[in-house]
Each structure stands twice: as C-alpha cells, then as structure tokens.
Amino acid sequence: MISSKKKYLTMAILSAISSMSFMASVSAEEVTDSNLENYDLENVVIEEKVEDNNSNNVNTNNSILSGEFVKTESSLGILGDKKVMDTPFTQMDLTKKTIETFGGPNQPLQSILINNPAVRIQGTNLHNDFSIRGIRGNGTSSYLNGIPGLMSQFNAPTFFIEDIQFISGPNSGITSLPATYESSAAGGIVNFVSKKATDTPITNYRQTFSGKGSLGEYLDISRRLGKDNEWGIRVNTEWLNGETAISDNDMEARGIYINVDHQDEKSKSNFLAGYRRLNIEGGARWFSLDSKAIGKDITKIPNAPDANKNYGINGLAKEAFGYVLALNHEQQMNDDWKWFFNAGLNKNKLERNIIGKGSNFVITNDKGDVKTPLMSTQTDTKNYYAQFGVNGKIESGDIEHDLTLAYDRAWRSIGSAKDNYNGKMGSIVGNIYDGLYGENVWFPEIETGTSSKDRYWGISLVDNLKYKKSQLLLGIHKHNSIATNYNNKTGETKQKVSTDEICPTYGYVYQPDEHISVYASHSENFDKGTIVGSGYKNTGDILAPAKTKQNEIGVKYQNAGFLTTLSTFNIKQANNIDVNKGEDLYYLQDGEQEYKGIELSFNGKLADKWNFMGGLMYLDATQNKTKDGINNGKTVNGVARWNGIAALEYNPDDKFSIIGRAIYTGSADMYNEQLKAPSYMTYDLGFSYKTQFKDTPVTISAMCYNLTNKDYWTAYGNNLILNNPRTFMLSATFDI
Numbered sequence: 001m002i003s004s005k006k007k008y009l010t011m012a013i014l015s016a017i018s019s020m021s022f023m024a025s026v027s028a029e030e031v032t033d034s035n036l037e038n039y040d041l042e043n044v045v046i047e048e049k050v051e052d053n054n055s056n057n058v059n060t061n062n063s064i065l066s067g068e069f070v071k072t073e074s075s076l077g078i079l080g081d082k083k084v085m086d087t088p089f090t091q092m093d094l095t096k097k098t099i100e101t102f103g104g105p106n107q108p109l110q111s112i113l114i115n116n117p118a119v120r121i122q123g124t125n126l127h128n129d130f131s132i133r134g135i136r137g138n139g140t141s142s143y144l145n146g147i148p149g150l151m152s153q154f155n156a157p158t159f160f161i162e163d164i165q166f167i168s169g170p171n172s173g174i175t176s177l178p179a180t181y182e183s184s185a186a187g188g189i190v191n192f193v194s195k196k197a198t199d200t201p202i203t204n205y206r207q208t209f210s211g212k213g214s215l216g217e218y219l220d221i222s223r224r225l226g227k228d229n230e231w232g233i234r235v236n237t238e239w240l241n242g243e244t245a246i247s248d249n250d251m252e253a254r255g256i257y258i259n260v261d262h263q264d265e266k267s268k269s270n271f272l273a274g275y276r277r278l279n280i281e282g283g284a285r286w287f288s289l290d291s292k293a294i295g296k297d298i299t300k301i302p303n304a305p306d307a308n309k310n311y312g313i314n315g316l317a318k319e320a321f322g323y324v325l326a327l328n329h330e331q332q333m334n335d336d337w338k339w340f341f342n343a344g345l346n347k348n349k350l351e352r353n354i355i356g357k358g359s360n361f362v363i364t365n366d367k368g369d370v371k372t373p374l375m376s377t378q379t380d381t382k383n384y385y386a387q388f389g390v391n392g393k394i395e396s397g398d399i400e401h402d403l404t405l406a407y408d409r410a411w412r413s414i415g416s417a418k419d420n421y422n423g424k425m426g427s428i429v430g431n432i433y434d435g436l437y438g439e440n441v442w443f444p445e446i447e448t449g450t451s452s453k454d455r456y457w458g459i460s461l462v463d464n465l466k467y468k469k470s471q472l473l474l475g476i477h478k479h480n481s482i483a484t485n486y487n488n489k490t491g492e493t494k495q496k497v498s499t500d501e502i503c504p505t506y507g508y509v510y511q512p513d514e515h516i517s518v519y520a521s522h523s524e525n526f527d528k529g530t531i532v533g534s535g536y537k538n539t540g541d542i543l544a545p546a547k548t549k550q551n552e553i554g555v556k557y558q559n560a561g562f563l564t565t566l567s568t569f570n571i572k573q574a575n576n577i578d579v580n581k582g583e584d585l586y587y588l589q590d591g592e593q594e595y596k597g598i599e600l601s602f603n604g605k606l607a608d609k610w611n612f613m614g615g616l617m618y619l620d621a622t623q624n625k626t627k628d629g630i631n632n633g634k635t636v637n638g639v640a641r642w643n644g645i646a647a648l649e650y651n652p653d654d655k656f657s658i659i660g661r662a663i664y665t666g667s668a669d670m671y672n673e674q675l676k677a678p679s680y681m682t683y684d685l686g687f688s689y690k691t692q693f694k695d696t697p698v699t700i701s702a703m704c705y706n707l708t709n710k711d712y713w714t715a716y717g718n719n720l721i722l723n724n725p726r727t728f729m730l731s732a733t734f735d736i
Helices: 004-025 033-037 096-102
Strands: 073-075 081-083 091-094 119-121 130-132 135-137 161-168 188-194 202-210 214-225 231-243 250-263 267-281 286-289 317-332 337-356 361-363 369-396 399-417 427-431 435-439 448-467 470-486 493-513 516-526 547-559 562-581 584-607 610-624 642-650 656-665 668-670 675-677 680-693 696-705 713-716 719-722 727-735
Touching: 073 091, 073 161, 096 161, 096 680, 096 696, 119 656, 135 188, 369 448, 562 610, 675 713
Parallel strands: 286 361
Antiparallel strands: 073 081, 091 161, 119 130, 130 135, 161 188, 202 214, 202 727, 214 231, 231 250, 250 267, 267 317, 286 719, 317 337, 337 369, 361 369, 369 399, 369 427, 399 448, 427 435, 448 470, 470 493, 493 516, 516 547, 547 562, 562 584, 584 610, 610 642, 642 656, 656 680, 668 675, 680 696, 696 727, 713 719
16 A cells, blocks of 8 residues: 555645646636647647547547557657558557556566567566567667657656557658667667646556565546646656565566646647656576587577576666656647657666676576676666757649658767676576576676767658559658767777768558558668677677668558558668677677568457457568678578467456457577577466446456466577566556
C-alpha cells in the first residue's frame, strides 16, 4: 500500500489539478472531437487525435481497428500523421491497450514490441534490445514524440506511453537525423508517443502485483483547462518495488512524467518532462560462448538452464537515473503553409553497472561451466536535438504537392569509467545448471571521463504527390556527422571520423479502391560508424560508417475493421563480425549482410466477439563479400529464419475478455553456422473484467506470461539470452 507521504502527495496533486479544472470550467466550453479534426495539421510528429478515454473504454477514435490493439493512422516522421493505406512502407501503430495488456511491470519491453512480426525478442529485464527484420536495435535507436536520442538502452518505462509506432526498414529520408548510440535505426523506426490530455477527465489509480513479490502503483491524471479547453495536462507516476519472477531479482523504480499541450486556431504545442530512477539487483540473463573453444570444448549449444534461477551473485546490479525534455510546436502561417519546431534533451546516468566482462557470462564447454572476469562501470550520456522546418501544399492542375523542408542538429556526449577493472575485481565462476558464485570479489569506486562526442546536422526535402488513385513520395536527406573518441583518462583524441552522405527515399502507392493499396519503395539509412563495445581488443575503435539500403514491395487490405499487410523486402548493410586473432578477439567490418524476407501482418475483428492480432516473417539473412570469400553465403549470426506471433481475444460481453498469445521463433545459426540455437514457442494467457466498487469503476486484469514455464535461449548475434520464467501479473485499475 501507499505510504502516508505518498498518500498526501497523491492527494495534493489530485486537489491541485481538480481545482484548476473547476475554475477553468466556469468559462470554458467543451472541445469536441469534430472541432479538433476541423484543424488538420498533419505535418509534425506530435499530432494525435484526442481520444475520449471514458470509464467504459468505448472506442471513439475511428483510426483504431476493432479490438483496439492497432491504429490505422500514425506519425510518419516529418510527414506527420498518415493513414497506413497511404504510405509505401510497412507501418504499424500499437495502442495503449496493447501496451497495458502485454507490458507487465517486470516484463522486458520486447514483450510489447513482439506484437509486430518484424520484431524479434532479444532483451532482458535489464536491457531494451530487440531486432527489426534481423537488424539490432534498442532504446537508444528509438524516438520519443518523433525526437531521436531520448530513450535509454536500459529498461524502458512505458507507463506514460500512449502509442508505439513502427516503420519497418531504414528511412533517414522521412525521419531526418537517425538515432545512433549503441545501435542505429537501420532495421526500422520505433517511435514512442506520450499520453496527452483527453476531452474527458481521467483520474486512474492502478495497483499491480507480479512475479514473486513485485508491487506497483501507478497514477494517471488528465485534465483540459482554459478557454475552449485549449490547455491540457497529463500526469503519470510510477512506484515499483519487489522481487520479480526470477529468484532474488529485485526491481525498484520511481518515475513521474508530465505532458502539457496547447492548441488554438493557429498553433499546436506539446511539452513533455519526465524523470525516472531504476535499480535492478541481479537478474543477469546474457551469456556468450568462449569463441576459442568452439569446435573443441564446445561442440553444441548447451541446453537452457532453469530460467527461475538468478545467475548473478550478490552485488551484481544496474542502477540508473535520468530525465527527458521534449518540445513539439507547429504554427499555421496561412491556409496552406506552416512551420514547425521540435527539440529535446536527455541526460541519463548508469551509476552502477556490475556485471561480467562484456555484459555477459562466458560458457567455456559443453558442460555449461562459466568463468568470466567481473566488470564495474558507469556511463553518463547527454543528448540534445533541435529541428526546424516548413510544410505547405501546392496544387498543379490535378496534382497536389505536399512539401516539407527541414533542418536538424544533434549533439551527444558519453562519459565512461576510466577503469572498469576487468579481471582486477574477481570473477564469476561455476556452472549454469548448478549455480554461479563470485571468486575474489571486491567492488571499487568508479571515476568517469568523456569517452566520445558526436555531432550531427542534416537537411531533408520531401514531396508527397497525389494524383487521382496514385501517390508518389520523393525525399532526400543530406547527412553530416563527426564522431570523436577520446582517451577518457587523459582527454586526448584517439580517433575522429567525419562523414557525409545523401540518403534518398522514394515510393509509389496505387489504390484501385478504398480497400486496397499496392506499393513499392526504396529507403536508406546512414550512421556515424559503429563504436566497438567492451570485451574486444579494439574496444573504443570506430568502424567505418556505412549505408543500409532497402527495397520493398507490398500490398495492404483494409475492410470491415480488419487490416492486413503483405510485403517482401531486401536490405543490405555492412557486416560487423567477431574475428579471433590468436588469443585476442576483435570486432571488425567484413563485407555486407543481406536480409531478404517476406512479412505478413493481420489485425482487427475476426468474427463477432473475436479479435485477432498477429503475423509472421520469413527472413533469409546471409553474409556476402567477406574477406577471401571465407563466409560468403553463410547465415548472419543469431538471425532466425521464421518469426511468428498470434493473439486472440474473446469478448463474451462488454465487461469480460479473455486473451491468449503464442510466439514462435525459429532456430538460428551462430558462429558462422558452426552452432545452432534451437527454436522455441511460448504462450501467454490472461483476462480482464470490468466491475464497480461502490460507485467507482474498477478493471481487474490478470496475465500469465510463458504459461508452460519453458526454458529457452534466444540467439543475439553470437550471444545467448536466457528467457524470463513463468510470470503472473495481477492488476486493478480504479477510475476515481
């Protein structure tokens, strides 16, 4: 239960917002959905139709499909909100219902993202890692309200998120500067959209219980204020503490996010401010294999151990805190032209990171023995971003041009431990089946210094032409970057790489009728070059920058509350791989990786009282043009050929629903086809029930993740990630 201080703080927030709402209501008129839609600003990423989130959860937004898991309209970078049927890319928007149904407080972020068949699970409670169409991504390659660099690679909060928007494949042409820190947006664009104030006031209090003893409390308050309800405020808070389903894995989180928006006849603005502190004790799930033992002491992938066990000794932990600010504004100049401005900053400090060298534990033989030096490090990141642009419509005969010109800049600095004490503070030893323990362990004080600074600037020009049943998208992005690595002990420059490149985007959409769209597109992404992470002899080096290019052809069908997309794609990207040189392991660039695939998704109403969401992806990922052809034609390490998701919901009445989900991941080759991680399939099952406690509407929900408690590995390059065990989650949401 909430402590006395928390109760007083909650009541103070409620009283303050309620009093403002009462005073404003004396002279304010209610803004209706139709009034908002009469002023259609479709160019800036913040645009979102205001939903009537009433206590009965009635779907009043006609862009949400039946079942309310997916929307048919979402932001498309600097192009603003676009309908799925009008875009020449695979596009998906997961709703708040999807986030709340599958995003338990102890579940990794990918438990939500996996509902997109292009996404594959590759993370843990500690990390946000995932892949899109086989290419690695995580929080640092994502966007928040259309702004890059504001999300963390560490466990990401979703309690303040309304939508998660996807565009599969690389696309600098419509997002301007890409988000690049630990990974790039080369596999696809993921944009998190914050909750905004709704027409109907919201005061929701939610309690959760999950795992072995993890208690969570969440507050969601929404009010519209002022003349014509032109001001909106949305406050979301989090308090989480206790043991997850993994034994002795404790998670503690505190967070608050405040979203303020304003809209009038000439402008629309949105400002988000948030702070979160997160501490996770134990829970390490990331393993690797001793590359020098492959074919000798290691002849197979060891069977996955008991996922209920904690594979971190006492003291292994991750603790971080940080805050974000995000501003979006657009201003109408006349009926056809407007300008827009987007800006943001993110400061985040990983102040405690005690784990095995390279963030994993090294398995040395078929028996599952482990020996890994301990590593203790800190990371301090600062990200800044600003964008200015104009948008206008021009008609030339029967052709309508929708033009956008934008300029943006980004700055990023990273501080890291001057000494992470690899091998100097003891080791993790033992066996994955019998347990791990520390040997000669001690925990040093950490001092940090600047290790890298990146600078980006770019200009984008996009024209979306409409002619009868056809649309042609033409875009170009000029990208510049300077990446500098420093000796964080002395401050001396180690390496500096300056790059510039042009990334075109073009696509064509033909709609023979209102239900069918046929499209083709080409898109590209260009990053600053990959910084080699810890665990390698060349740690800190910057690998050569490289383009990622995609060609895609597809068809979309939407009718009677159902949407399906079928696409085929080809992506080519530089190949960065592990290379052994004697006793040393290097991370080097060698040739290219080619991803050829077919992706199918389907969402909406299956039959009366039945809703469906799912899809599958076939992916053929191969290495080409490798040195001396030694790895030509071999599968890209850790990429499965098949990926599938299916969720089915049954609503016997308007109060009760039952939902089940199945996830399949195929086998994946590792170490250039010397080893293979086996396939696996998992199941989730849950329900929700709407009732009343006296005069207060209450929604009770329960979910069981990994219903059969299956133990399995997920391949991630040449790493192995152990799954989370069966996890129960129970929640009660009070609409006060």
